[in-house]
Amino acid sequence: MTSRPAWRKSKYSSSNGGACVELADLGETVGIRDSKDPHGPKLLITHNTLATLLAELKR
Known part of the structure; x- marks a missing residue:
């Protein structure tokens, strides 16, 4: 069984659909x-x- 990566974005990112990247x-x-x-x-x-x-x- 493979685990899914835990993708995270900055706590400074807003939730209004802005230009954000996520890291894993x-x-x-x-x-x-x-x-x-x-x-x-x-x-x-x-x-x-x-x-x-x-x-x-x-x-």
Whole structure:
């Protein structure tokens, strides 16, 4: 039996259908998806790549 990933979005996201992304810890990778299209495409990146991306976004 495979478990479903626990997708999460920021606590700062509103529930009014805004442009939000959701993240899921998938073990060795992190999944990223559009919260408005949960069955659509997903981006898979490593934890290190996510940390680098977030650091760059905060600059």
